[in-house]
Amino acid sequence: MKIEKKRVYMRGIAASLIGIALVASMAVPAARTGQGTAIVSIEVPVRVFDGKRFVDDLKLGDFEIFEDGIPISPDSLHLVKGRSIVRREGPGTFQPNTSRTFYLMFQTVDWDSKLADAIDHLFSSVLLAGDAMTLVTPTKPYALQKDALATRSSSQLSKAMQDILRRDIQQGGGQxxxxxxxxxxxxxxxxxxxxxxxxxxxxxxxxxxxxxxxxxxxxxxxxxxxxxxxxLRLVDEKKLLAFANLLKAVPGQKTLFFFYAREYRPEMxxxxxxxxxxxxxxxxxxxxxxxxxxQLYKHESTFNSELVKKAFADAGIVFHFIFMEKKSQRVFGAYMREQSEDIFPGFRDIAAATGGVTEISQNPAASFARASAASEDYYLLSYTPPASGAGSSFRTIEVKVNKPGAAYTVVNRLGYISR
Incomplete structure (x- = not known):
């Protein structure tokens, strides 16, 4: 597998998140509104589903945007499938960046053979030539070289990535x-x-x-x-926020798949x-x-999910949370207590705030396939926001579809930070 390795001298979930940002290519951050600056457009990727089916026949006039509860008509619409713009509406010659960057992060101490199937699906059905991809194992991040998808077969790349992931999970989970x-x-x-x-x-x-x-x-x-x-389980809020801030500068569509295995703690x-x-x-x-x-031991969340989810939404990251179910092992003389209650709610909230999904299954390959399919196609709406006051503040975004009788599910990021 053609990869570029970067060494990371940090442990834990948040350390790996920072590792992603360190190998990400940097670009000019997306424009925002602010006092004394010109008002610019805000872009909102929107996914509309009728059950599990993506609805691809909506028009610009079918959408209404609410920023902090204030109704706003969108200026333009681009229907994007994969990386291709298949339809556009609205004035001007605005050309959105539809490049794609994928991040796969794994927080598990045991190798699951179904992860190999997930990697196979990544290379056979998700990645296209020109896409960027970073793999983050429990030990270090790896960046896929830009020409790898064009010069190597998907089976070769998948096999190489599986070998790396299996090795690093076994090494990283040893302690x-x-x-x-x-x-x-x-x-x-x-x-x-x-x-x-x-x-x-x-x-x-x-x-x-x-x-x-x-x-x-x-x-x-x-x-x-x-x-x-x-x-070893510490989730550092400051590093999560730093990760979101760094990744905000990556251009185009950014999708992060976080694979996390249910944990158990031995006790009497x-x-x-x-x-x-x-x-x-x-x-x-x-x-x-x-x-x-x-009897009274309880985990407490180590990060403010409200603060972190706003930072992730502002960064424009679509965060998919793949929760890997596994049954408790029967251990003679000890009781295996489930201990994911401090991590699960926070990352579930981040997924919801970024327009991502939370998938819970004993089959991570099936979860990954569903999550990747959910973010494949989208509408990219742009709108002109109201003028902002002094300082920065988080502005909520709600998108509605005006189709009488339709019971659609509309998914978009929670909002953005106006600066």
Whole structure:
């Protein structure tokens, strides 16, 4: 696969997002309105669906735009399919930039064979010669060379990308998998699990107790391992905002597919917790640790989704959230608790705010195919916004279709920042 590698010395989801921006080609940012500046047009990609079917026969007069609730008639309409403008309405000779840049980002610690099918679909049915594409693995970003699609077969490029992705997922997820195993061992040891265990599990439990660790020491070790896991999962709001700001300068249509696998955290079996609470009911230190680490432990979102989704919408990124379902593994002596509740809502909101979709499935290839199809065709509307006041503010955009009796679904970005 013809790729250009860039080294990234950061960890976590937000670090990878910054990595995308670092390999993206830069251009002049889209024009905005502001005090003392000429009023310019605002472009709004709009997708209209009748059920799952894209509606491609709408006219300029069928659309109405509301900016901050104020009705505005659009100035022009371009119907874009793929990269081709198939129909245009409105005065002037405005020629929109229909170039396409795709970003595929993966946040998973285990390789899923269905990801290979998703990559096959990318090269066989999505990418066209002239498109730009950046792959972001858990370890680093890779930019597809501009001539790769014209000089190499789709099967060759797909195979090369699959090999890179599989290798980087296995390497990048190594520390996370190690911490998961450590939390599993500690959960078994703290719970006193032994009867009925395999020889291998008994050796794991004995390795903890043979070090002379008491119950409080094991709690502390579990707490430290848990904090290490949390640091690997950190979503940094400042880096998300910086990513959106950098990517805003990329010209044309920008589409990001974020593949995220459901996570599980090993902890003590609920029955073992109740047993220990009964045994140590007179020991407030033990009871406090049991409650803090297991019964009351809860993830809190580490970023302001309201702020971040506005930045993504302003940047003109279509963000598709591919949530990879996976069933909890049955682990002897430990309970696998789902722990995606701090990440899922925020990225779901970003997808909705950018005109993207959230796909939830055990088959990421099918999810990717649906998401890519949903953003293939669109109307590009332009309109002249009301004059803005001093300073910057976020202006909401709502697009409606005036077709009596039609129950269409209209999808567009949430708005933009007026400067």
């Amino acid at each position: 996370y998998r190690d911490i998961t195993r450590e939390l599993t061992r500690l959960s078994r040891s703290i719970g006193g699990i032994g009867a009925g265990a395999t020889d291998e599990i008994e050796k794991e439990i004995d390795s903890e107790t043979s070090m002379g660790w008491g119950l409080e020491q094991q709690f502390e070790h579990y707490r430290n391992a848990l904090m290490t896991m949390e640091s 079996n609920p029955k073992a917790i109740q047993t220990l609470m009964g045994l140590y009911q007179d020991n407030p230190t033990i009871l406090s640790s049991l409650m803090d680490l297991f």
